[in-house]
Amino acid sequence: MSNSVSKWFAAFLAVLLLYMVPVGESARRQDDLSRIVVHQSVTKFVDSVRMKGYVSPKMYQDLTRELDATGNLYEIAMEHQHKKYDPEYRDPSDPETFQNSFAVVYDAYYEVEILGHLFPDTDLPLDDRSRIYKLTVGDFFQVKVSNQNRTPSIVLFDALTGSNSGNKSVIAFPYGGMVLNEDY
Secondary structure: OHHHHHHHHHHHHHHHHHHHHHHHHHHHHHHHHHHHHHHHHHHHHHHHHHHHOEEOHHHHHHHHHHHHOOOOOEEEEEEEEEEEEEEEEOOOOOHHHEEEEEEEEEEEEEHHHHHHHHOOOOOOOOOOHHHOEEOOOOOEEEEEEEEOOOOHHHHHHHHHHOOOOOOOOOOEEEEEEEOOOOOO
16 A cells, blocks of 8 residues: 555645746746846836937837736836925915025826826827927936736636735836926
8 A cells, every 4th residue: 555655745736846947947938037037128218218318109108018928917106206405484375585595306296197198188199299208307207107907827827836926016117217308
């Protein structure tokens, strides 16, 4: 009896090593390739925005097309912080109380405002100049991308361990910086 149990265990172990380990390694490599694509695509997009000083519909569509090529579903969170200088007064209602100084304030705009400008409810062509979202030198622009689906490696890991990892982001990449140019 114990001899047959050990044979079944050896057969199970052989199947596990011959099939499941390579499948798991392949799924892990797919996640690694997806991370590389996300890193390169987001870096290229953000650096392009920082150097040009604007976001165009084509630039955004190129980013989403590159991310879609990985086979994963992503959440793209964009943030534009516009730099402003507000004069400081002792009494804001009296211009004579100006303190000879300015406070730096950032107005934040997020993907709802940015995408609303890029893709308005009009019949304008994608390359229309009015659809460009403009930034100014000194502003900050940041993009955070994270996957929203379960990647193949997470599915396989959950199947082998009997766990439920949920929808945790395995692929996440934030990147941003200061706008350096206004080329519009």
